[in-house]
Amino acid sequence: MSRRIPADCVLPDPAAVRTVRSADGAELNVEEYGPAGAPLVVLAHGWTCSTAFWAPVVNRLAADFRVVAYDQRGHGRSPAPAGPAGYATAKLAEDLEAVLTATVPEGRRAVVVGHSMGGMTIMAAGDRPAVAARTAANVLVNTGPGALIAELTVLPPAVRAKVLRRFLHRQILRSRLPLGPVTGLTRAALKYATMGPATPADRVEACAQVVHACPAKVRFHWATVLDTLDVQDGLAKLTAPTAVIAGSHDRLTPPVHARRIAAALADPRGLLELPGTGHMSPLERPAEVAAEIRRVAALVAAEPPTAEAVTAEAPTAEAATAAPLTAEPLEETA
Template sequence: MNPRIPRDFVLPDPAAVHTVRSADGAELNVEEYGPDGAPLIVLAHGWTCATAFWAPVVNRLVADFRVVAYDQRGHGRSPAPAGPAGYSTAKLAEDLEAVLTATVPAGRRAVVAGHSMGGMTIMAAGGRPAVAARTAANVLVNTGPSALLDELMVLPPAVRGPRRFLHRQILRSRLPLGPVNGISRAVLKYATMGPATPADRVEGCAQIVHACPSGVRFHWAGVLETLDVHAGLARLTAPTAVVAGSHDKLTPPVHARRIAAELPNPCGLLELAGAGHMSPVERPADVAGEIRRIAALVADQLSAPAPEAAPGAVVPAPATVPGAAGPAETAVPESVRNTPVEESA
C-alpha cells in the first residue's frame, strides 16, 4: 500500500489563479493564497517540482501573508518552451521579473524565496531594476551558484574517476520516471532527502517530481550543468538569508557557505541538521520560520502604502484580517493544479 500523503501537502484554496506572460511570451501559471493586502511572499520552486512543492510552507504562512507561487516554465501548469532556446538562466530571471511585476503592486515589496533552481532564479535576476524595486528581502533554500556537478554527492566518494561523468548521465537522463513505486521512492529519498524523512513525505515529494515531463527535466538539467550566476549573486543588495540541509547531496552546504560569503547583504545562514535537498517538504516549519524571520526584519517594506485621504477626511483604521483556514481535510489526489501540460515538441 502506498503511504498516505501528509495533509499539509494539500494547497489551500487559492485566492486567485492567473496566467502571466514572460518577456518572450512564455505563459506562467501563477497562484495566490491568503488575505488580499497582507504582506507579500513570492515563492519560486526548483527543478522537476511545481507550485505544489511549496504546499507545506504555504500552509504555515497563509494566515498572515499573501503568498504568491508560480510554476517555472515547463513545470506544473506552465507550458514547456517550444525549443532549447527557451531554457536558460536569463529566461528564469525574465520569468521572475514578469511574476513580480504582475503580482507586487506599485509601491510595495515582497520577500522572495527560492528553492534549488528557484534560488538560482533569484541569483540570476540579481541587479535587474524591476526585480530589485519589488524585493524587500530574499531567502535562498538548498541552492548553489555554480559548479553543481563538481560538488554533487549522489554517488559515494569511492567512485572516483568517472564520478562527474556518471553524475552528468544521471541528471541528463531522458528516461521517463514512470509511476511512483517502492523502488522510485527509495531512490528519490536516497538522492534528495535526509535519511529520517518519513515515508509519507517521500511519497508526496515523489508524486510532484514524477509529474515533471522528461524532456523538461532533460533541458533544465543542461542549464544546471553549466550554471554560473555569481554575477547576479554579487548584485543581490536586499537582505538575503540562506538555508541549507546538512545531508543535501545535490547542493551540499558548501554552496550555501559560498553564497553567504559572496552576498552584499547577508542575513544569516541556517543549516538544518539531518535535512536533505528538499527542505521545504522535509522541514517546512523551519523553512517557513526563516521566511517569517526575514519578513519581520523588513516588515516596514512589506506594508501596503497608506491610502491618500482627501483634505479633512477621516481615514478609517484598517480592518482586522481574519485567520485563514488550515490545510484541507481531504487526502491528496493528483491535484488539478499540479497536472503537467503536454510539453511542446
C-alpha cells in the same frame, strides 16, 4: 495506487489564479493564497517541481501573508518552451520579473523565496532593476551559484575518481528517460538522492508525486542548463537583505554552496543549516523554513527600503523593445 501524503502537503484552495506572460511570450501559472493586502511572499520552486512542492510552507504562511507561488516554465501548469532557446537562466530571470511585476503592486515589496533552481532564478535576476524594486528580501534555500556537477555527492564515496564521478553524475541528471510510476524502488532512490535519511515515508511520497509529474523532456532541458550554471555575477549584484538555508545532508547542493553564497552576499541575514535534512527542506522541515521566512519578513518590515528598491533604473533599449510583460485577467476563486 498512490500512498497517502501528509495533510500539509496538499495546497489549500487559492484566493486567486492568473496566467502571467513573460517577455518572450511564455505563459506562467501563478497562484495566490492568503488575504489580499497582507505582507507579500513570492515562492519560486526548483527543478522538476511545481507549486505543489510549496504546499507545507503555504499552509504555514497563508493565514498572515499573501503568498504567491508560480510554476516555472515547463513545470506544473506552465507550458514547456517550444524549443531549447526557451531554457536558460536569463529566461528564468525574465519570468521572475514578470511574476513580480504582475503580483507586487507599485510601491510594495515582497520577500522572494527560491528553492534549488528557484534560488538560482533569484541570483540570475540579481542585475534587474525591476526585480530589485519589488524585493524586500530574499531567502535562498538548498541552492548554488555554479559548479553543481563538481560538488554533487549523489554517488557513494567509493567512486573516488573526480572525472568518473562528474561523468556519472552528469549522465544521471541529464537522463531523457521518463521516471515512470512511483514505486518502492523510485521512492528509495529519490529519498537517497534528495532527502535526509530520517524523512518519513509519507513525505517521500509527497516529493515523489511532485517530481514524477515533471515531463522527461523538461527535466532534460533544464538539467542541461544546470550542468553549466554560472550565476555568480547575479549573486554579486543582489542588494536586498538575503538569508540562506541549507540541509546538512543535501547531496544535490551540499552546504558548501550555501557558505559560498553567504560569503558573497552584499547584505547577508543569516545562514541556517538544518541538521539531518536533504535537498528538499521545504518538504522535510517546513516549520523551520516557514519560521525563517517569517523572521526575515519581520526583519525587513522594520527597516527603510534600500535605494534600489525605491527607484528602478530606466529600461534599456533592449528591454524597451522586448515583448511586454502582461497578465491575463485575474481569476478570483471562492
